[in-house]
Amino acid sequence: MPSILYSTTCFIKADLYRLRIYVDNQNTLEESVPSATDSLDFTATDIPITCIKPSFTRLHLQSLEDKRTIRNIPETIALNHLLNVKQTTSSPRKIHKSFSQSLQATTSINASSERTTPSLEQSQDSTRVTLSSNNSEMKFKRGQFSFRRLFPSLSTQNSEAVLLVKTSIKIDYVDVSNSIRWNTKTLELELETEELANELYANLNLCLSTLTQRPRRLLAFVNPLSGKGHARVVYDKKVLPIFQQANIAVQTIYTDRANHAQDHIINEPLDEYDGLICAGGDGMFAELCHGLLLRTARDREINIDDRQVNIIRPNLRIGIIPAGSTDAVVFGTTGLNDPVTSALQIIAGESLPIDITTVHNESGFVRFMATMLAYGFFGDIIHQSDRWRCLGPLRYDLAGFCQFVRNTSYHSELTITLSPHDSARMCHTQAATSLNSVGGTSSVAPDYQRLINSSSLSLIDESLKNKSMDTINKIVTPNVTFCSRNCVLCAEEKADPEKVHSSLQIKREGRYTTVNCLNMPCRCAKSKYGMSPFVHLGKMTLGKQESMFAFGIRLGDGTFDLILVKRSWRTGFLRFLWQVANDSRTIEDLPHVEKYRVSEVLIRPINTGRKRGGNWSCDGELINGNEIQVRVHRQALNLFASGIQFAEHQKAENLKKPANLWFPCFRTKKNIKYEESNSF
Numbered sequence: 001m002p003s004i005l006y007s008t009t010c011f012i013k014a015d016l017y018r019l020r021i022y023v024d025n026q027n028t029l030e031e032s033v034p035s036a037t038d039s040l041d042f043t044a045t046d047i048p049i050t051c052i053k054p055s056f057t058r059l060h061l062q063s064l065e066d067k068r069t070i071r072n073i074p075e076t077i078a079l080n081h082l083l084n085v086k087q088t089t090s091s092p093r094k095i096h097k098s099f100s101q102s103l104q105a106t107t108s109i110n111a112s113s114e115r116t117t118p119s120l121e122q123s124q125d126s127t128r129v130t131l132s133s134n135n136s137e138m139k140f141k142r143g144q145f146s147f148r149r150l151f152p153s154l155s156t157q158n159s160e161a162v163l164l165v166k167t168s169i170k171i172d173y174v175d176v177s178n179s180i181r182w183n184t185k186t187l188e189l190e191l192e193t194e195e196l197a198n199e200l201y202a203n204l205n206l207c208l209s210t211l212t213q214r215p216r217r218l219l220a221f222v223n224p225l226s227g228k229g230h231a232r233v234v235y236d237k238k239v240l241p242i243f244q245q246a247n248i249a250v251q252t253i254y255t256d257r258a259n260h261a262q263d264h265i266i267n268e269p270l271d272e273y274d275g276l277i278c279a280g281g282d283g284m285f286a287e288l289c290h291g292l293l294l295r296t297a298r299d300r301e302i303n304i305d306d307r308q309v310n311i312i313r314p315n316l317r318i319g320i321i322p323a324g325s326t327d328a329v330v331f332g333t334t335g336l337n338d339p340v341t342s343a344l345q346i347i348a349g350e351s352l353p354i355d356i357t358t359v360h361n362e363s364g365f366v367r368f369m370a371t372m373l374a375y376g377f378f379g380d381i382i383h384q385s386d387r388w389r390c391l392g393p394l395r396y397d398l399a400g401f402c403q404f405v406r407n408t409s410y411h412s413e414l415t416i417t418l419s420p421h422d423s424a425r426m427c428h429t430q431a432a433t434s435l436n437s438v439g440g441t442s443s444v445a446p447d448y449q450r451l452i453n454s455s456s457l458s459l460i461d462e463s464l465k466n467k468s469m470d471t472i473n474k475i476v477t478p479n480v481t482f483c484s485r486n487c488v489l490c491a492e493e494k495a496d497p498e499k500v501h502s503s504l505q506i507k508r509e510g511r512y513t514t515v516n517c518l519n520m521p522c523r524c525a526k527s528k529y530g531m532s533p534f535v536h537l538g539k540m541t542l543g544k545q546e547s548m549f550a551f552g553i554r555l556g557d558g559t560f561d562l563i564l565v566k567r568s569w570r571t572g573f574l575r576f577l578w579q580v581a582n583d584s585r586t587i588e589d590l591p592h593v594e595k596y597r598v599s600e601v602l603i604r605p606i607n608t609g610r611k612r613g614g615n616w617s618c619d620g621e622l623i624n625g626n627e628i629q630v631r632v633h634r635q636a637l638n639l640f641a642s643g644i645q646f647a648e649h650q651k652a653e654n655l656k657k658p659a660n661l662w663f664p665c666f667r668t669k670k671n672i673k674y675e676e677s678n679s680f
């Protein structure tokens with residue numbers, strides 16, 4: 001049962017509404033609304049601050065009109081979606097319309113008009129001079145008000161003079177009716193008296209002051225050259241006004257060189273900020289990510305060159321305003337690359353802790369990786385396209401085509417540390433095999449059996465062999481859940497001690513066209529689901545997170561996906577590319593593709609003869625190394641993002657449209673239209 005903190009009546013576009021502020025004790029946003037009979041005679045009072053639970057407090061609007069007109073008024077607004085509350089004067093026309101049209105009372109207001117002493121005041125939102133009543137006792141009954149009768153001389157002679165009664169409350173809020181693409185909206189509430197308006201204004205501001213997860217001061221870096229060079233316009237015209245609307249102070253730095261943002265974050269004081277923002281693409285995000293993580297490592301005196309280093313999560317969160325050419329991080333964390341949605345998620349203080357991987361070569365630390373590390377095909381594309389910068393974004397398609405025609409593969413050896421979950425699956429698979437040999441029913445996937453035979457198993461938990469077949473069947477069920485908003489899997493994965501097993505190492509060796517480590521699905525306009533749709537980001541609900549950390553449990557997925565594409569004919573590789581572009585959910589079913597969920601991998605190219613090795617790319621940047629070690633760090637970075645609402649996305653029309661392909665010659669008009677819509 002929701003607890004109602006405050007209740008009053010008001011007019012919205014001339015319709016009478018009951019407005020309630022309530023705490024949703026059941027923590028169910030949509031279903032749980034106050035019953036209509038609970039508090040119609042509720043006395044409005046000041047809300048005790050201790051009763052406000054910021055995450056569960058909502059505004060509820062209930063129409064009290066018999067004939068309900070469709071006004072596009074939201075039924076519920078979550079407190080953390082309120083941007084701003086203003087108390088304003090009602091314009092004479094509005095007052096006249098709303099107050100005269102509704103109820104038909106007949107009492108005259110002449111008596112009260114005599115007691116009123118009008119005075120001149122500066123209007124709150126404009127420079128014009130308005131006339132106000134300083135008599136706070138003055139009350140209007142609906143249908144009794146007549147502006148002309150109250151001030152006959154002023155109303156006719158001076159059309160600019162208005163009666164300043166601050167009975168109007170303007171609420172700017174985040175419209176999440178389309179839960180994928182957020183927007184801002186304004187609601188104007190007219191209250192019957194100035195006293196009631198004052199009270200509502202004070203109570204709403206009190207509620208707003210409890211939103212501690214909301215940032216108040218931000219430092220923003222804008223790369224004016226990002227994408228097609230529109231980042232500055234997008235930031236100045238679309239994003240900055242929203243921050244101003246929400247009373248968030250933003251210090252903006254327009255970068256004038258590469259690494260400007262990273263150097264600033266490492267060297268300048270950041271104590272006064274609640275978060276960092278970048279307007280740009282994945283390269284700008286990488287700068288902020290590196291700046292913040294390296295600074296934290298330096299402050300905590302951590303040796304980042306140590307391959308077994310455990311990085312520490314910085315206190316500040318990072319928000320990304322998408323304005324780049326790929327925007328894979330934003331696609332992976334919000335579901336689309338819309339600057340307004342991202343700005344609103346920053347303002348709402350949404351939190352998404354993500355896994356970050358460290359990349360080391362034989363000499364020490366190389367980079368942090370947030371999205372994808374590639375050896376071979378995709379690294380070669382980055383290498384080639386860097387030489388063709390003059391061709392603009394077309395260079396990626398062209399380099400991709402050339403690389404496809406070359407169909408190069410590289411001999412490599414990989415030492416793979418499987419995730420605890422997959423280690424368990426492997427161990428159980430082996431346990432199941434031994435059970436099968438004495439007459440049990442088989443639940444072993446042939447692929448896993450093949451893998452076991454070709455692997456050097458370093459550790460096998462003996463106790464696992466005693467598990468029942470039921471448990472085994474449950475565990476070997478493939479993990480094919482999208483990581484979405486409030487992902488249960490991310491919250492539970494490590495919390496369940498049953499699943500925290502010793503890690504299992506396996507070795508793979510062969511000729512691979514491409515070796516890819518994916519820390520995020522890497523959705524973008526070119527890939528509908530991303531190369532690895534089911535990789536988890538490390539998200540959990542804030543409430544759960546707090547309680548788990550209180551018990552000292554480190555949560556999150558803490559794994560990434562390793563996708564190996566063995567050497568094949570061009571048609572085989574084209575099939576792989578086609579699935580990456582259109583539907584990669586079953587990509588591991590392709591005969592030459594292997595996919596593992598891992599916590600660490602060591603990739604060692606074996607260069608035989610005079611042949612040159614392949615290129616490495618990490619988050620779109622070229623890196624060097626004779627061997628590369630990639631190791632995941634659970635929830636090492638906190639982003640301002642909500643995670644993807646998969647159910648909503650799947651409903652969305654865009655999902656049904658085919659995604660674009662890697663090569664422009666395969667594009668259809670439909671695909672181009674889909675790309676323009678920008679949602680995944």
Ligand SMILES: Nc1ncnc2c1ncn2[C@@H]1O[C@H](COP(=O)(O)OP(=O)(O)OP(=O)(O)O)[C@@H](O)[C@H]1O
Nearest residue numbers: 226227255256257280281282283284324325326327
């Ligand atoms: N003023 C600047 N001049 C030149 N380079 C810059 C400047 N500011 C930032 N950079 C660098 O430009 C690189 C690319 O920027 P960014 O990622 O924002 O755009 P993009 O490459 O178009 O987008 P995406 O990475 O999503 O494809 C970054 O690695 C960053 O270090």
